[in-house]
Amino acid sequence: MSRQREDVKxxxxxxxxxxxxxxxxxxxxxxxxxxxxAQTAQNDEARMSSVVPRAGAPSSFADLTAQLQxxxxxxxxxxxxxxxxxxxxxxxxxxxxxxxxRGQNQPSQPQFREGQSLGSGFxxxxxxxxxxxxxxxxxxxxxxxxxxxxxxxxxxxxxAELVGADAQSDLAVLKISRxxxxxxxxxxxxxxxxxxxxxxxxxxxxxxxxxxxSGIVSAVYRNTGQGGAYDRYIQTDASINRGNxxxxxxxxxxxxxxxxxxxxxxxxxxxxxxxAIPAEIAEPIVSQLRDGEEIQRGFLGVSIQPVDDDLADxxxxxxxxxxxxxxxxxxxxAADAGIREGxxxxxxxxxxxxxxxxxxxxxxxxxxxxxxxxxxxxxxxRRRVTATIGKxxxxxxxxxxxxxNPDSEPEPDxxxxxxxxxxxxxxxxxxxxxxxxxxxxxxxEDTEGLAVGIVDPNSDAARxxxxxxxxxxxxxxxxxxxxxxxxxxxxSADADNRDALLLRVQSRSGPARYVAVRLR
Numbered sequence: 246m247s248r249q250r251e252d253v254k255x256x257x258x259x260x261x262x263x264x265x266x267x268x269x270x271x272x273x274x275x276x277x278x279x280x281x282x283a284q285t286a287q288n289d290e291a292r293m294s295s296v297v298p299r300a301g302a303p304s305s306f307a308d309l310t311a312q313l314q315x316x317x318x319x320x321x322x323x324x325x326x327x328x329x330x331x332x333x334x335x336x337x338x339x340x341x342x343x344x345x346x347r348g349q350n351q352p353s354q355p356q357f358r359e360g361q362s363l364g365s366g367f368x369x370x371x372x373x374x375x376x377x378x379x380x381x382x383x384x385x386x387x388x389x390x391x392x393x394x395x396x397x398x399x400x401x402x403x404x405a406e407l408v409g410a411d412a413q414s415d416l417a418v419l420k421i422s423r424x425x426x427x428x429x430x431x432x433x434x435x436x437x438x439x440x441x442x443x444x445x446x447x448x449x450x451x452x453x454x455x456x457x458x459s460g461i462v463s464a465v466y467r468n469t470g471q472g473g474a475y476d477r478y479i480q481t482d483a484s485i486n487r488g489n490x491x492x493x494x495x496x497x498x499x500x501x502x503x504x505x506x507x508x509x510x511x512x513x514x515x516x517x518x519x520x521a522i523p524a525e526i527a528e529p530i531v532s533q534l535r536d537g538e539e540i541q542r543g544f545l546g547v548s549i550q551p552v553d554d555d556l557a558d559x560x561x562x563x564x565x566x567x568x569x570x571x572x573x574x575x576x577x578x579a580a581d582a583g584i585r586e587g588x589x590x591x592x593x594x595x596x597x598x599x600x601x602x603x604x605x606x607x608x609x610x611x612x613x614x615x616x617x618x619x620x621x622x623x624x625x626x627r628r629r630v631t632a633t634i635g636k637x638x639x640x641x642x643x644x645x646x647x648x649x650n651p652d653s654e655p656e657p658d659x660x661x662x663x664x665x666x667x668x669x670x671x672x673x674x675x676x677x678x679x680x681x682x683x684x685x686x687x688x689x690e691d692t693e694g695l696a697v698g699i700v701d702p703n704s705d706a707a708r709x710x711x712x713x714x715x716x717x718x719x720x721x722x723x724x725x726x727x728x729x730x731x732x733x734x735x736x737s738a739d740a741d742n743r744d745a746l747l748l749r750v751q752s753r754s755g756p757a758r759y760v761a762v763r764l765r
Contacts, residue, residue, distance in 0.1 A: 303497065306445055310457050313499055315428040317492060319396040319449040320377050320405070320419070322362045325389050365448035365492030366395065366419065367501065369531070371426035373403075375419040376531055377491030378506060379410045382417050395421050398455050409534030413542070413637075414475050415506060416527055417491075418534040430493060433500025435479060435523035438465050446483040446505055446519075448492030458484040460517070466601040467520065469509075474542065474609035474637070477601070478520035479503040485519035494521040503527075542637035543611035545584075546577020549604055552589060560589070560622065567591045567622070568604045575684065582619065582632035591627075592620035609637060664728050670735050670764045671746070672704025673697055677727055678716060686714055687753055693726040694718045694751070705763040711750055718757060719749040738764060 303309075364381030368374065375395060384390050393405040403421035410417040421427075438444075442462045450456050460483030467480040481494065485505050494503035503521025510516050533540055549568040557564050570588045573580050584590075590598055593607040594617040611617060613636040620629050667673055675697055676682070680690035695717040700707050719725060720734040738746055744764055751757040 303443065306457065306459055309445065309495075309497070309499060310447070313430060313445075313493075313495060314398055314447055314455055314457070316368045316430045317398065317447040317455060318366050318368065318375060319454070320364050320366045320375070320381055320491065321394050321396070322382055322390050323392040323394075324361065324384060325391050326358050363449065363488050364490040365488065365505070367491075367493045368427050368429040369431065370429050373421040373423070373427050374408070374535055375405065375421060376504065376527075377417050377419065378504065379412050379415045379417045381491045382407060382419065383410065383412070393419060395419065409537065411530055411534060411540050413473075413540075414522070414526070414530050416504070416522070416530050416534065418531055430495075430499065430501050432524040432528045433496055433498065433502045435465070435502040435525045438462050438479065438496065438502055440464060443497050444479075444481050444483055444502070445495045445497075446481070446485055446489065446492060446521075447495070448485075448489035448505060450484075450486035450488040453488075460484070463518075465523070468600045468603065469507075469520065474603075474605040475522070475526065476603065477523065477526065477606055478506065479523050481519050481521065482517035483519060484515040484517075485521075486515050500524075541613055542609040543613055543615070543634040544577070544637035545579045545604070545608045545632065546574040546635060547579045547584065547604075548572035548574075549590070551600065551603075560625070562589070562622070565600055567598050574681075578632045578635040582630045584619070584621065584630065584632070585623065587623070589622040590619060591622060592618075594618065608634065613637075664732055666732050666735055667728065668701070671762055672701030672706050672765065673711070674699035675717065675728060675731065683716075686716060688716060688751065692716065692718075692751075693724060695725060695728065695731060705745075705765065706760075709760045709762055711748075711760060711762065712752065714753055716751040717748050718751055721747050722749075735764065 362381055364377060366375045366377035366381070369376055382390060382393055393407060395403045395405045403423065405419040405421050408418040408420050440462050443459065444462055445457060445459045447455065447457050460481050463480040463482060465479055467478045468476050469478065479494065479502065483494065485508050489505045492505045493501040494505055496502045502524045504527050505519065505521050507520040508515055509518040530540060548571045550571055552562060552567045552569055554564060556569065567589045570584060570586055570590065573584055573586055590604055592598060593604060594611060596602065596607055598604050598607065611634045613634055615634045616631055617634060618629055619632055620627065664675070667675060675695040678692060678694045678696050682696050683690050683692045686696060697711060697713055697715045697717065700711055700713055717725065717731070720731055725731055734746055745761045746764065748760050748762055749757055750760050
């Protein structure tokens, strides 16, 4: 389900709309269980009930912590990260000459450095299945994860196998093994949580080792306004910091009701606004990952925006109900059902669309191929259509769709995706033009070229009025259709001591033009 706003990365560390991972380290989380709380195979409910605080503020969390902490682990990765050579003659016969002149000993093959990530996780079965956040165990930029290590609270280390990962929900499942049963915890029912309930977070912030914090639930279904199918969190004031990612949020019965995932912060540290993925969302996804199943989600094929107060007033609608359709993608479920731009979708499959239960969330949790009723408002009249839900594209495909949505302004992060060389030398982030992107940009589907996703405002390209959504058709009079071809043109310009490239650029608002863009 595409959105008007760009989905932020699943783990946010933000003030306003800025984002960063809740991880520590140099570089840079549910299925079966037995009795309540953290268990070894020998646990019994009688013992657990003796340490569960009763109604009212607990006098101490110590007994509950002692039961739960053995199942919470530290997760670290070792990554191999490619470092792009800054030799402008890299790959040419003059490469060695450049190195000698600069006093460097830089080989022609790619250079790599070692990176790390650090986070938390928890064991969900006696045979060693571990849940964490996807970003804790996913590659960092151009890196490749070479090793994942799970460290128990007593310091024992285990090499972990990645069983399955899902970037869209930011969940991953690992497997560790030993000759005896592991202590483990089980998922609880997060839907039964209420604002004001006590909760406890255990994790590994800042690499300090097992750390315990407590607080209360501030909201059970908090929509942060960042968009996406999983913008639905438990909010808590229990302190969550870097390295807590993937760790458990426990209720006072020792059940995992959330997976620590994000904070809002002006300082980079916890200020009492933390977010956890609700267990009711995480548990079925973890179960599928554990069983090796493909995660399939529903997709309607619209860009949407919540109904604000002004729009509600203009149409006489109830506040906080419905979402307005801004864009309908051709050949997708919404278009086939007759949904149009300007329609206000009020119900999906007989469920109200609200800030706590967004259209994206509702559709994503409907199996592809399912026929559902949709209630909408068009020209002041309520209508009812039937749609056959499609299959949600990958996160990368959705990101590209939003990149070229004229109403979506992404942050100017030149390091995200695309080519480092082109970002560094031209100040552009580009992607190969696909028929879908071409349609979004108003071009013919068979148009070949590169679509401009982001323009560095300090670049010569920006000064020459190259904009997001422009299409680069050729470079130095040679048609291009891949990022590699533009990279080659940059390298050739360096080899020939030329300081600029001649680009033919097609914008949405006018005819194609030639633009000489200086390299930097």
